[in-house]
Amino acid sequence: MANKILLEVVTPDKLLLSKEVDVVVATGVDGEFGVLYGHVPFLSSLAIGELRFKDGNQTEFAAISGGFAEVTGKKVTVLAEAAELAREIDIDRAKRARERAEQRLAQAQQEAMDYARAEAALKRAMLRMRVVERGIGGGGMA
Amino acid sequence: MAALRDIQNKIAAVKKTRQITRAMNMVAAARLRQVQEKTERFKPYAAKFAEVLASLSQGIDPEIHPLLAVPEQVDKVGMILLTADRGLCGSFNMNLINKGQKFLQEQAALGHEAQAHVVGRKGCDYFRRRKTEITTQMPGVMNVIDFDLAVSVARLGLNAFLAGEVQEVYIIYSDFRSMASMPTVVERLLPIQPEPVEGEEAEAGGGLEYITEPSAEEILVDLLPRYLNVRVYSALLNTATSEQASRMTAMDNATKNCKEMIENLTLVYNKARQAAITAELMDIVGGAEALSQG
Structure with missing residues (x-):
């Protein structure tokens, strides 16, 4: 078995995750990228998107609300202003957030600033819901 | 006898006050611990953030990003003043408010117009009572x-800055260094001044050449507004910690004062009681004397 890479997910509220895993796949602003042990030093902005990591046969998912990732050969550090593991997401809350965001989006068509914020909120809510579904579906990782 | 009763009532009242101040002291201590834990949990994020920012901003031209560009001329500035929602914490709020007032006066003396954003109920109340014009009030959020x-606090400054309404943004908060030292400080938030990388960090960070995606400049564009959030969050946490620490000290002093007052009152009470007994005895003795002589 190849060497494992240490994945750390840090948010302002806590160290969400610190775990040795085989593969990390994150959503950068320019698309998804995967990281294995021994990756060259790498820094990327993260879009609002999912983070998945595989340890043995088990794949877990997390929702990242934007941030960035720093990769060194042995370690991946994800800095995100908000992040949740799939199993910790409150699906009802995400659904309510989506409804709210949709309403606001409809109202705020004219104001550019509010529109962008509402859109980001909608993206986050949809992401959380998607991540939960994937997490429960389980293990279907390429 | 009436005087005795009065003193007793007074002692009972002070005892009740002491109970309350003692309870408030304990509440403040518990809240202090909570905020300190929050600060601890925030530290890894802040540290990592500063590290990445420092290694990225090395050798980058400040002209590249509006948040870094130093303005040629300043005629309007923004001030973000952090205060507490509640009182009973000694001179804590007054220190912050005075610093804010002084800042506004200094800016006025320099001929700068100032926008004031005040966070915390105490600060808002103060400026409202004095009918001072303030741009944004955010009362009741420090809980x-x-x-x-x-x-949302950072956005206040950021929006004004990006819209060109102000050329500089300062934040005034209470820097918690220890229980005994929490000075009020004024710091410039915008334009951002990347901190020079120091000694050890420079070696640790400088050794890594990152491949970046997208380009370092583009990441910086994404990073800088977030850096502002980090700065503001740390100022908020510091202010909240200082508030609870100040309240703890204030309530501790109040409890001590109550204790002192109770001691003094008890002394007065005992003396008055003694005097009353003596007077009564004198009466009885005097009466008996009169009888035996009669």
Whole structure:
């Protein structure tokens, strides 16, 4: 078995995750990228998107609300202003957030600033819901 | 006898006050611990953030990003003043408010117009009572400090700055260094001044040449507004910690004063009681004397 890479997910509220895993796949602003042990030093902005990591046969998912990732050969550090593991997401809350965001989006068509914020909120809510579904579906990782 | 009763009532009242101040002291101590834990949990994020920012901003031209560009001429500035929602914490709020007032006066003396954003009920109340014009009031938010609050506070400064309404933004907060030292400080938030990388960090960070995606400049564009959030969050946490620490000290002093007052009153009470007994005895003795002589 190849060497494992240490994945750390840090948010302002806590160290969400610190775990040795085989593969990390994150959503950068320019698309998804995967990281294995021994990756060259790498820094990327993260879009609002999912983070998945595989340890043995088990794949877990997390929702990242934007941030960035720093990769060194042995370690991946994800800095995100908000992040949740799939199993910790409150699906009802995400659904309510989506409804709210949709309403606001409809109202705020004219104001550019509010529109962008509402859109980001909608993206986050949809992401959380998607991540939960994937997490429960389980293990279907390429 | 009436005087005795009065003193007793007074002692009972002071005892009740002492109970309250003691309870408030304990509440403040518990809240202090909570905020300190929050600060601890925030530290890894802040440290990592500063590290990445420092290694990225090395050798980058400040002209590249509006948040870094130093203005040629300043005629309007923004001030973000952090205060507490509640009182009973000694001179804590007054220190912050005075610093804010002084800042506004200094800016006025320099001929700068100032926008004031005041966070915390105490600060808002103060400026409202004095009918001072302030741009934004955010009362009642200091109870629960989370990152979202930092984002919305940072946005106040950021929006004004990006819209060109102000050329500089300062934040005034209470820097918690220890229980005994929490000075009020003024710091410039915008334009951002990347901190020079120091000694050890420079070696640790400088050794890594990152491949970046997208380009370093583009990441910086994404990073800088977030850096502002980090700065504001840390200022909020510091202010909240200082507030609870000040309250603890204030309530501790109040409890001590109550104790002292009770001791003094008890002394007065005992003396008065003694005097009353003596007077009564004199009466009886005097009466008996009169009888035996009669």
